[in-house]
Amino acid sequence: MVISQTLVQLGIPRLGVATLQEGIALREAGISAPILVMGALFANQFPDMIAHRLTPVVYDREAAAGFAACPRSGPEPYPVHVKVDTGMGRLGLSPDEVLSLLQSPPFRGPLRVEGLMTHLADADSQDPSYTQTQIARFGSVISQLKAAGLQVPLVHAANSAAILCHPSAHFTVVRPGIMLYGYHTTPLGGDALELKPVLTLTTNVVQVRRVAPGESVSYGRTFVASRLSRIAVLPIGYADGYSRALSNRGAVLIAGRRAPVVGRVCMDMTMVDVTDIPTVRPGHEAVLIGRQGDMQITAADLAAWLGTIPYEVLCSIGPRVIRRYSPIPAQAT
Ligand SMILES: Cc1ncc(COP(=O)(O)O)c(C=O)c1O
Structure with a gap:
C-alpha cells in the first residue's frame, strides 16, 4: 500500500494488482489512480469491481458478457483490458478470438477496451526466441485490430525481465513486479542493469542460551550440540514466512557476522548458533x-538455500511482520 502510494507520488499514472481484494485495499488507502486487476475474475466479484472503480482483465467471452450485463450507475462504457494468450498457457483469449470479441455486443456500448495485454512465459531466458514469437503473435493481434479500425490506448506485455531484455515488448505500458523490490527474475549475468534490493527483514535476539554438548535444539532434535554452544533464540518462524525448509540450512547476520540456523525452524521461533560471536x-x-x-x-x-526463486521468498513474508518504510535516499532517485 505504501509502495503504491509512493509510486503514485513519483508520477506512476496507473497500478496493477493480482486480486480484487488488493485493489479494494488500495482504494481504501485513498489511491484514486486507475487500478488494473490482473488475476482471476469471477462473476460474484463484478459488483465490487465496479463499486471500487477497478479495471478488470477480461480473458473470455463469458466474463465479457457477464461484466457488461452487471448494473452500473452511469451510462458511459466501462473500461476493461483484454488478455491474449500468446504462449504463456495461462489466462487469455487465443489470438484469433480477440477481434471477434471486440466486435461483439458487450463492446458496442457497455464496455470499452482500454487495454490489450499478454504475458510472457520466458522473458528471462538466455534464448530470446520464444519471447520473440510471443511478441510477434501479439503484434499480429494489434495489426488485426488496427486494420479493423479499433483503437486500444494501452498495450502491454513486459514484466521485469522483458523491461530489461526485450525493448520490443515495451509497447505503451510496462508491468514491473519483482524489479520494484530490486531483484532480477533470475541472475541475468554480464551487463544486466544493476538492481538494488530494497527490502530488509530483521528481528531481535530474545534470549541467548547455553547448550551443553549432547543437548539438542528444537523439535525432532535435529541439532545436537557437539561443543558447549551459545544459541540465540529469534522470535520469527515459518508463520512469518521464514521457511521451515531453512532448518539447519539458513543463516542470519548478528553483530556483523553470520550465524547458522540450528534445529528446526518453528512456527514462531528460530534458533541460531552464536557460539563464535x-x-x-x-x-x-x-x-x-x-x-x-x-x-x-x-x-x-x-531462494538458493530453499531451491526456489526470490519471488516466493519475498511474497511469503507474512502479514504479522511489521512493515516500516524508509524514504528513498536522495542519490537513488
Ligand atoms: C500479468 C503479470 N504481469 C506482470 C507481472 C510482473 O512480473 P515480474 O515480477 O517478473 O516483473 C506478473 C507477475 O506475476 C504478472 O502475472
Whole structure:
C-alpha cells in the first residue's frame, strides 16, 4: 500500500494488482489512480469491481458478457483490458478470438477496451526466441485490430525481465513486479542493469542460551550440540514466512557476522548458533534478509538455500511482520 502510494507520488499514472481484494485495499488507502486487476475474475466479484472503480482483465467471452450485463450507475462504457494468450498457457483469449470479441455486443456500448495485454512465459531466458514469437503473435493481434479500425490506448506485455531484455515488448505500458523490490527474475549475468534490493527483514535476539554438548535444539532434535554452544533464540518462524525448509540450512547476520540456523525452524521461533560471536546479547538485531556491516543476505540467497526463486521468498513474508518504510535516499532517485 505504501509502495503504491509512493509510486503514485513519483508520477506512476496507473497500478496493477493480482486480486480484487488488493485493489479494494488500495482504494481504501485513498489511491484514486486507475487500478488494473490482473488475476482471476469471477462473476460474484463484478459488483465490487465496479463499486471500487477497478479495471478488470477480461480473458473470455463469458466474463465479457457477464461484466457488461452487471448494473452500473452511469451510462458511459466501462473500461476493461483484454488478455491474449500468446504462449504463456495461462489466462487469455487465443489470438484469433480477440477481434471477434471486440466486435461483439458487450463492446458496442457497455464496455470499452482500454487495454490489450499478454504475458510472457520466458522473458528471462538466455534464448530470446520464444519471447520473440510471443511478441510477434501479439503484434499480429494489434495489426488485426488496427486494420479493423479499433483503437486500444494501452498495450502491454513486459514484466521485469522483458523491461530489461526485450525493448520490443515495451509497447505503451510496462508491468514491473519483482524489479520494484530490486531483484532480477533470475541472475541475468554480464551487463544486466544493476538492481538494488530494497527490502530488509530483521528481528531481535530474545534470549541467548547455553547448550551443553549432547543437548539438542528444537523439535525432532535435529541439532545436537557437539561443543558447549551459545544459541540465540529469534522470535520469527515459518508463520512469518521464514521457511521451515531453512532448518539447519539458513543463516542470519548478528553483530556483523553470520550465524547458522540450528534445529528446526518453528512456527514462531528460530534458533541460531552464536557460539563464535561471543558479543551477542538479547536485544541485538538479527538480519534475515538485508545488510549488516559488510555482510549481506539477499532473498536470492534464501531462494538458493530453499531451491526456489526470490519471488516466493519475498511474497511469503507474512502479514504479522511489521512493515516500516524508509524514504528513498536522495542519490537513488
Ligand atoms: C500479468 C503479470 N504481469 C506482470 C507481472 C510482473 O512480473 P515480474 O515480477 O517478473 O516483473 C506478473 C507477475 O506475476 C504478472 O502475472
